[in-house]
Amino acid sequence: MIRIEPRNAPTRLLTLGVPVLSALVALALAAVPLAFAGADVAAAYGEMVNGVFGSVFAFSEMLTRATPLIFTGLAAALAFRARLWNIGAEGQLYLGAMAAVAIGAGAVDAPGIVLVPLIVVLGAAAGAAGMAVPTLLKTRFGADEVVTTLLLNFVILIFVQMMLEGALKDPMGLGWPQSAPILDQGMLPTLIERMRVHSGLVIALIAAGVAQFMLARSVWGFRLRAVGENAAAARHAGIRVNRTLFSVAVVSGGLAGLAGVSEVAGLKGYLTADLSPGFGYTGIVVAMLAGLSPAGVVIAALFIASVFVGADSMSRAIGVSSYLADLVVSMSLLCVLIGGFFARFKLVRSGRVAA
Amino acid sequence: MTSPRVLSLNALSKRFGSVVANDAVSLDLHRGEVLALLGENGAGKTTLMNMLFGHYMPDSGGIDVYENGQPQPLTLGHPQAALAAGIGMVHQHFALAENLTALDNISLGSEPLFALRRSRDRVRAKVQGIMDRSGLNAPLNVPVGHLSVGERQRVEILKALYHDARILVLDEPTAVLTPQEADALFDNIGAMTRDGLSVIFISHKLREVLAFSHRIAVLRHGVKVGEMVTADADERAIARMMVGADTPVTAREPMRPGAPVLTLADVTVTARSARDSLQNANLTVHAHEVLGIAGVSGNGQSALAGVISGLLRPTGGSISVDGRTIAHPDPLAMIGAGVGRIPEDRHHDGIVGSMSVAENMVIERLDDPQVQRHGLLNRDAIAQNGQALSQSYDVRGPGIESPARLLSGGNIQKLILARVFEQSPRLILANQPTRGLDMGAAAEVGRRLLAARARGAGVLLISEDLDEILGLADRIVVIHDGKLVEVATRDREEIGLKMAGEPA
Known part of the structure; x- marks a missing residue:
């Protein structure tokens, strides 16, 4: 007979070990469908590792893929810490991207030193607005933000498609539904010559560092944690719960908006309706794998990006579908949820005890 | 006591890590008896009762429930077994579904999951019978969320009796009642014990223990330090036994x-x-x-x-x-x-359990320049404050950096007192x-x-x-x-x- 008992406090080893173990288990489980697909499992995994660490280019591609995931992962991690369930990072990402092309593709003609910060700030502001609205609906009317943020993703995407057929459509685009490109001086500079990895990564890392610092060391972070962990006690202690939630929403939405800015102004140059392959949703997995810690988000984003880039390379080399990456990502979320349970509870063997 | 035994706890021991919660505690209960279990917080009363009810697995020792005078060993660690043996427990924190009516709460768990027709009339008749015999009255058709604490407690007791409890454990039953309500509760308990029910009640209040129990057992630091017939006991002696010294x-x-x-x-x-x-x-x-x-x-x-x-x-x-x-x-x-506020529900409104003791001590003064500068926490000052307050208010626990929820109830209250009085x-x-x-x-x-x-x-x-x-x-x-x-x-x-x- 096995019983479940809560642990007093999860140990440091467990908090760190569970996500790492979850990631490894998810990778191991992926071997099963790989084998069913008739692939040589060892060779496939070798190809995956090679696709990430095999060359500077491969590694830089992984970093490029990790950049938006760090932003959306931070957006989810901070909001979730405050028990504000922002499932709308995908939509906020598009709002940020839309703001970036609206300003950067010729509307404002300024030197890069002005234009780049303007794009970054207004893109973040657009994302922030995208989360501020559902949060106000929550604090004012009690509308469940899980529902509103999730559904807004689709509303925003359709709005993007409308804009790409209308106001934002590139007149030189040969009729394709895409925006005009961002002016050259408005682009985030690349970090290494002839490679795609761009300074959005630097902004993402700074954002993670600042978030980590603010969460632990600032009054804002204190309020955020208190509201998330016991809103009733926070309110009793004089913390303005709704105001705190609103500030968290602005920061979370802003970070998601930056993911869009960084994809458009760092990588693609123009906006299409398939800019994001679900970075907003994957950000939730990143945040969960990271145990909602901003520093952990960076590591989790690098892992998830490695899986995606490695799986792409594997599929090119041995012809296995790259959907395997989605499988690994979803399984690592399941594993971390199960692992989180074991971090909080322990199994105790029980039976009759001899007197 | 001449009536037959109904229950005996035999040398039950339970450790939590390095803490010995119960050390070889033995206890007997007789038919129709009211046994008061006394002891300070952390003396191990609740742990002992949780082992009896199957919530905790004892490290050693056993429990016998008497069936027609014959001892039957109770399967340990299984609340279902305890229920089946006729043991009912009313916890300090009630376990009622607030959106269900009192009647539904009482019958909850005793009905087959896939019954086609719920025999509410039969349930109601049985509950009414119990209410008439014991004098415990509660409005049955009102959602429990609308009932007072006293009424909720009566629903809990009715629930235990509805499940044919022969042994009823009450964990600090009068903590939330008026003197009259408490007296009425003990009157009801008296009526029920005359019907053959045996009761163990956990209490801190010497007055009611002396007035209403037949026998008293005192725990201190997990050890049974005394047992006496209530008629021979006096308040001072029991208090001394509980705290190990005369009470201030x-x-x-x-x-x-x-x-x-x-x-x-x-x-x-x-x-x-x-x-x-x-x-x-x-x-x-x-x-x-x-x-x-x-x-x-x-x-x-x-x-x-x-x-x-x-x-x-x-x-x-x-x-x-x-x-x-x-x-x-x-x-x-x-x-x-x-205005300094000591909230009624210290777990729910008083502390943020997962934040540290030191952080909980400054949570009401986040705008204080001693706590923050330019929006950044002054962590040294917060730690020093936590250290100083823990010492002067004797807040005991695993340390000021550990989560406040690891403190015992009494120490959480001291944390709140420190925060308020300071x-x-x-x-x-x-x-x-x-x-x-x-x-x-x-x-x-x-x-x-x-x-x-x-x-x-x-x-x-x-x-x-x-x-x-x-x-x-x-x-x-x-x-x-x-x-x-x-x-x-x-x-x-x-x-x-x-x-x-x-x-x-």
Whole structure:
């Protein structure tokens, strides 16, 4: 007979070990469908590792893929810490991207030193607005933000498609539904010559560092944690719960908006309706794998990006579908949820005890 | 005791890590007997009862339940087995589904999951029978969320009896009841024991233990230190046995009240249910004064406390602290005006369990320049403050950096006291400050409140424990049905009648 008992406090080893173990288990489980697909499992995994660490280019591609995931992962991690369930990072990402092309593709003609910060700030502001609205609906009317943020993703995407057929459509685009490109001086500079990895990564890392610092060391972070962990006690202690939630929403939405800015102004140059392959949703997995810690988000984003880039390379080399990456990502979320349970509870063997 | 045995606990031991919660505790219970289990907080009473009920697995020892005089070993660690053996437990924190009616709560878990037709009439008839025999009455058709604490407790007991309990364990049953309600509860218990029920009740209150139990067992530090027949016991001896020394008596020096520190003028709170309402409440608390609010739970105490702590905006009337009217009462405004608040539910409203002890000690003063500079926490100052307060208020636990939820109930209350008293508040709102605390910790709370009064603070003490109010309060106001009435008498009976709403 096995019983479940809560642990007093999860140990440091467990908090760190569970996500790492979850990631490894998810990778191991992926071997099963790989084998069913008739692939040589060892060779496939070798190809995956090679696709990430095999060359500077491969590694830089992984970093490029990790950049938006760090932003959306931070957006989810901070909001979730405050028990504000922002499932709308995908939509906020598009709002940020839309703001970036609206300003950067010729509307404002300024030197890069002005234009780049303007794009970054207004893109973040657009994302922030995208989360501020559902949060106000929550604090004012009690509308469940899980529902509103999730559904807004689709509303925003359709709005993007409308804009790409209308106001934002590139007149030189040969009729394709895409925006005009961002002016050259408005682009985030690349970090290494002839490679795609761009300074959005630097902004993402700074954002993670600042978030980590603010969460632990600032009054804002204190309020955020208190509201998330016991809103009733926070309110009793004089913390303005709704105001705190609103500030968290602005920061979370802003970070998601930056993911869009960084994809458009760092990588693609123009906006299409398939800019994001679900970075907003994957950000939730990143945040969960990271145990909602901003520093952990960076590591989790690098892992998830490695899986995606490695799986792409594997599929090119041995012809296995790259959907395997989605499988690994979803399984690592399941594993971390199960692992989180074991971090909080322990199994105790029980039976009759001899007197 | 000549009646046959129904239960024996044989040398039960339980350790939690390095803490020995129970060390070879043995206990017998006879048919129709009321056994009082006494001991300070952390003495191991609840652990022992949780092993009996199958919530915890003992490390060693066994339990026998007697069936027709024959001992039957109880399968340990299985609440289902305990239930089947006729053991019922009413916890301090009730386990009721608030959105279901009392009747549904009572029958919950005893009906087959896929029954085509629920035999509510049969359930109702059985419950009615139990109510008639025991005198325990509760409205059966009202969702439990709308019932008072006393009524909820009766529902819990009815639930245990409905499941044919022969042995009933009550964990601090009177902590939330008025004297009359408590007396009624013990009357009901008396009726039930005459029917053959055996009762173990856990308590801190010597008066009721002496008045209503047949036998007393005392635990200290997980060891049974004494057992006696109640008729031969005296209060002082038991108290000494519980704490290992004579209990300190809180002495209340007479004091001349100063200027008013809190004035409520015609404060009205309109709520859907009467128990959350307040009708034209007028109240003045002076400096150097403890004002006690006596009342049965659910008569507007939570509305009164809500208004003074700033959580509840009154629909009418005005509040002033230290002569200044609070225009927009909210928690921040009340803290700013010098109101220290000790909340009723210290786990839910008092602390953020996963944040550290030190952080919980500064949570009400995040704008204080000692705690923060330019929006950044001054972590050294927070740690020093935590260290100093833990020492001066004797907050014991695994350390100031560990989560506050790891502290015991008494130590959580000390944390809150430290946080409140350290700010030298003008007014202290103490809502049920000793609920669930052991004698030592409760006496400490009383001493701190009286020390604040001596310093010149006013204290508004809301308590359902009349003994506590009689011991600490300079003036007594009874709250009934959302209305406040000051009483001049200090006679238990008379105050009790007022609490029940009888015109004196």
